[in-house]
Amino acid sequence: xxxxxxxxxxxxxxLSLYALLAGGFAAVRGRRRLAASARNALIxxxxxxxxxxAVLVTGFLRDDFSLxxxxxxxxxxxxxxxxxxxxxxxQEGSLLLWLLILTGxxxxxxxxxxxxxxxLLVWVTPVLAGICVGFAWLLVGVSSPxxxxxxxxxGRGLNPSLQNPYMVAHPVLLYLGYVGLAVPFAFAMGSLxxxxxxxxxxxxxxxxxxxxxxxxxxxQLLGAHWAxxxxxxxxxxxxxxxxxxxxxxxxxxxxxxxxxxxxxxRGMLKVWNVVLVSLAFCLSLFGTFLTRSGIVSSIHSFxxxxxxxxxxxxxxxxxxxxxxxxxxxxxxxxxxAKLESLVSREATFLYNNLLLVALCLTILWGTSWPIxxxxxxxxxxxxGRPYYDFFLxxxxxxxxxxxxxxxxxAWRRASLRSLARIFSWSVGAAVASGVVLIALGAGSSIPxxxxxxxxxxxxxxxxxxxxxxxxxxxALTGEAIPRAFSGLVARNRRRYGGxxxxxxxxxxxxxxxxxxxxxxxxxxxxxxDETLSVAGYDLTYRELTERDGANATELRAVLDVQRDxxxxxxxxxxxxxxxxxxxxxxxxxxxxxxxxGEDLFVIAExxxxxxxxQFRVFVKPLVNLIWLAGLxxxxxxxxxxxxxxxxxxxxxxxxxxxxxxxxxxxxxP
Amino acid sequence: xxxxxxxxxxxxxLLYTSLAGGGTPSVSPGxxxxxxxxxxxxxxxxxxxxxxxxxxxLRFTLQDFEGAxxxxxxxxxxxxxxxxxxxxxDVVVTGTLRNGTFVTTPGSMITKCPSKYQxxxxxx
Numbered sequence: 090x091x092x093x094x095x096x097x098x099x100x101x102x103x104l105s106l107y108a109l110l111a112g113g114f115a116a117v118r119g120r121r122r123l124a125a126s127a128r129n130a131l132i133x134x135x136x137x138x139x140x141x142x143a144v145l146v147t148g149f150l151r152d153d154f155s156l157x158x159x160x161x162x163x164x165x166x167x168x169x170x171x172x173x174x175x176x177x178x179x180q181e182g183s184l185l186l187w188l189l190i191l192t193g194x195x196x197x198x199x200x201x202x203x204x205x206x207x208x209l210l211v212w213v214t215p216v217l218a219g220i221c222v223g224f225a226w227l228l229v230g231v232s233s234p235x236x237x238x239x240x241x242x243x244g245r246g247l248n249p250s251l252q253n254p255y256m257v258a259h260p261v262l263l264y265l266g267y268v269g270l271a272v273p274f275a276f277a278m279g280s281l282x283x284x285x286x287x288x289x290x291x292x293x294x295x296x297x298x299x300x301x302x303x304x305x306x307x308x309q310l311l312g313a314h315w316a317x318x319x320x321x322x323x324x325x326x327x328x329x330x331x332x333x334x335x336x337x338x339x340x341x342x343x344x345x346x347x348x349x350x351x352x353x354x355r356g357m358l359k360v361w362n363v364v365l366v367s368l369a370f371c372l373s374l375f376g377t378f379l380t381r382s383g384i385v386s387s388i389h390s391f392x393x394x395x396x397x398x399x400x401x402x403x404x405x406x407x408x409x410x411x412x413x414x415x416x417x418x419x420x421x422x423x424x425x426a427k428l429e430s431l432v433s434r435e436a437t438f439l440y441n442n443l444l445l446v447a448l449c450l451t452i453l454w455g456t457s458w459p460i461x462x463x464x465x466x467x468x469x470x471x472x473g474r475p476y477y478d479f480f481l482x483x484x485x486x487x488x489x490x491x492x493x494x495x496x497x498x499a500w501r502r503a504s505l506r507s508l509a510r511i512f513s514w515s516v517g518a519a520v521a522s523g524v525v526l527i528a529l530g531a532g533s534s535i536p537x538x539x540x541x542x543x544x545x546x547x548x549x550x551x552x553x554x555x556x557x558x559x560x561x562x563x564a565l566t567g568e569a570i571p572r573a574f575s576g577l578v579a580r581n582r583r584r585y586g587g588x589x590x591x592x593x594x595x596x597x598x599x600x601x602x603x604x605x606x607x608x609x610x611x612x613x614x615x616x617x618d619e620t621l622s623v624a625g626y627d628l629t630y631r632e633l634t635e636r637d638g639a640n641a642t643e644l645r646a647v648l649d650v651q652r653d654x655x656x657x658x659x660x661x662x663x664x665x666x667x668x669x670x671x672x673x674x675x676x677x678x679x680x681x682x683x684x685x686g687e688d689l690f691v692i693a694e695x696x697x698x699x700x701x702x703q704f705r706v707f708v709k710p711l712v713n714l715i716w717l718a719g720l721x722x723x724x725x726x727x728x729x730x731x732x733x734x735x736x737x738x739x740x741x742x743x744x745x746x747x748x749x750x751x752x753x754x755x756x757x758p
Numbered sequence: 759x760x761x762x763x764x765x766x767x768x769x770x771x772l773l774y775t776s777l778a779g780g781g782t783p784s785v786s787p788g789x790x791x792x793x794x795x796x797x798x799x800x801x802x803x804x805x806x807x808x809x810x811x812x813x814x815x816l817r818f819t820l821q822d823f824e825g826a827x828x829x830x831x832x833x834x835x836x837x838x839x840x841x842x843x844x845x846x847x848d849v850v851v852t853g854t855l856r857n858g859t860f861v862t863t864p865g866s867m868i869t870k871c872p873s874k875y876q877x878x879x880x881x882x
Contacts, residue, residue: 320841321841322838459784469785470784471781471782473781476781480770614812672842674841694838694839695810695811695839703812
């Protein structure tokens with residue numbers, strides 16, 4: 090079996106190499122049939138990678154411990170769903186998953202675009218193939234998942250903290266996001282290579298970018314939720330280098346999704362967009378490099394490995410290539426319009442972009458500071474939470490406010506008087522909620538208070554937008570309110586889907602501010618029937634139970650919960666001891682209040698021989714809004730992604746127009 | 759416009775560094791001698807940890823990862839102990855050196871979690 094896997098990967102490498110060389114040659118010389126053959130080779134590369142993946146999955150399912158990777162990441166007693174997810178439990182398998190997704194995306198992109206974007210795809214194919222070659226080479230020559238050993242009796246098991254439904258979905262979604270950013274990058278580079286620079290690559294890749302961006306966003310939220318429930322330190326995001334590694338490309342992609350609209354509508358920011366799309370892709374490579382090289386110390390530090398330098402090489406190649414292409418095509422990327430006023434839709438998008446990129450770059454700076462300071466001063470200096478929190482507030486709060494302003498300001502030029510009229514509702518809501526919140530005692534945290542008034546401002550803006558649009562449509566068509574509302578959203582999916590995503594970000598901000606600025610914590614060693622009180626809750630430790638689970642011994646301390654005298658049932662916190670993996674893991678007890686979104690979060694830090702337990706208890710207001718934000722975010726993305734017949738027709742016209750004008754430009758002397 | 763925004767970002771940056779200072783230096787046990795500032799110490803846990811982290815404190819020894827003469831330093835730690843803490847694991851703690859013992863900031867311990875069970879005893 091291992092031979093089949095190795096052979097399939099070698100075939101993938103060969104096919105990608107062919108698609109790169111033949112595709113490149115075909116593009117330069119204008120050979121159509123050769124270009125089609127390169128395209129087919131890329132699709133076939135997906136097939137052979139699929140075979141290799143199937144071999145490894147089969148190895149896991151059949152407990153084939155002669156495969157070193159299976160022996161190292163699985164055991165006979167592992168539940169079957171974790172045997173499948175153990176595929177990405179380590180480095181070689183993660184790389185294989187990466188290659189599978191990359192070839193899958195590439196195959197889909199060239200297949201979907203085979204009619205309408207054929208002349209562009211001629212140039213996109215070799216770029217995608219080049220990226221595939223890099224990853225296939227790592228799997229064939231450097232870090233093979235099909236190494237064979239003398240089979241041990243049982244495998245070493247899967248890291249217990251990865252035995253969790255979130256860890257089945259989280260890495261896959263992150264990879265779908267990371268790798269997905271390769272597609273817009275390849276289209277942008279293909280467009281630059283072809284020298285016929287029109288807006289088609291933007292239109293062709295908008296959906297790809299949104300899919301990758303959504304997967305990356307949801308993947309990070311799942312990771313945060315996993316950290317919250319499984320790691321059990323009471324938080325969900327620690328500004329750890331590996332977490333930042335996923336956040337940075339997401340921020341760059343967010344900036345890109347916004348600035349793209351300016352180029353579509355007004356023909357501005359062309360260079361900027363190519364830069365952003367390259368930045369997002371390079372950051373996703375950088376993220377993998379950080380994760381896999383162990384160059385900075387991280388909670389996630391996967392074993393230091395030999396592939397770090399290779400990734401550094403990939404990053405250098407990608408950065409040099411992108412920079413060279415942008416530099417070469419600079420004359421063709423001139424804007425066709427100028428910014429007319431600092432108070433206009435374009436300008437607010439520009440501010441949004443600057444803030445997002447500034448946030449992204451400060452995170453990049455903080456994350457790479459240990460490496461940089463080591464090189465410059467000979468001593469690695471780590472920046473901590475205060476650094477990131479400071480910049481999140483400085484750049485994040487204005488971003489939040491802009492979400493409420495940007496969508497309502499007119500294109501080109503807006504008068505200040507019209508602004509005052511448009512924003513009267515939102516400003517009123519913000520001021521009112523500020524006053525109420527101060528009365529409720531939210532003044533204890535100024536950033537929290539600012540975040541909440543801004544959130545009220547944005548939510549009102551969004552609500553007014555929906556109401557105004559529905560009213561206008563009702564007046565026009567005479568439909569009933571629900572029908573007018575759904576018609577409005579269906580006819581303007583990008584716009585209203587975008588508003589829904591904005592609402593999700595507001596929910597996220599409210600949840601983050603609530604759980605970090607207004608949380609309470611208490612800690613005590615309790616003997617049986619002793620009580621700990623925190624933020625209105627009384628917890629009484631009742632009993633310690635022990636039970637044998639599938640592959641772990643589960644120890645639980647059970648507590649009765651009361652709030653203001655009302656019994657709210659019990660909550661259990663404890664530890665699991667995994668036999669094969671010889672590992673203990675904390676299992677926290679969480680009681681969520683679905684009405685207020687508040688969590689009671691109980692950690693059993695230490696269980697003593699006399700039966701007493703050291704407890705650490707958090708009360709986190711509104712934290713559940715963060716997870717709700719994920720659902721709303723997904724809903725908004727789906728609305729914008731939903732196929733739209735009219736939009737498709739508009740795009741077809743646009744392709745035709747762009748093709749005509751680029752032919753004219755090519756025939757001109 | 760762009761120059762202006764770059765200048766603004768730089769100004770914010772300088773404001774931050776002047777208010778909050780730089781980060782914490784990251785050192786190994788061997789580099790600790792003679793330092794009295796707050797540092798983050800990365801090393802490998804050796805020997806048998808003793809004591810209660812929620813009472814008088816947990817005592818253990820951290821050793822250099824590499825080098826011909828691996829130096830080690832005794833550490834006193836209070837607060838939450840991550841699941842993955844045990845002899846042989848790599849941990850990072852923040853604190854200061856006092857009279858030959860590294861006294862940590864409560865709750866500052868981070869363990870590095872190997873996603874792979876690889877090491878000396880791993881299958882080739």
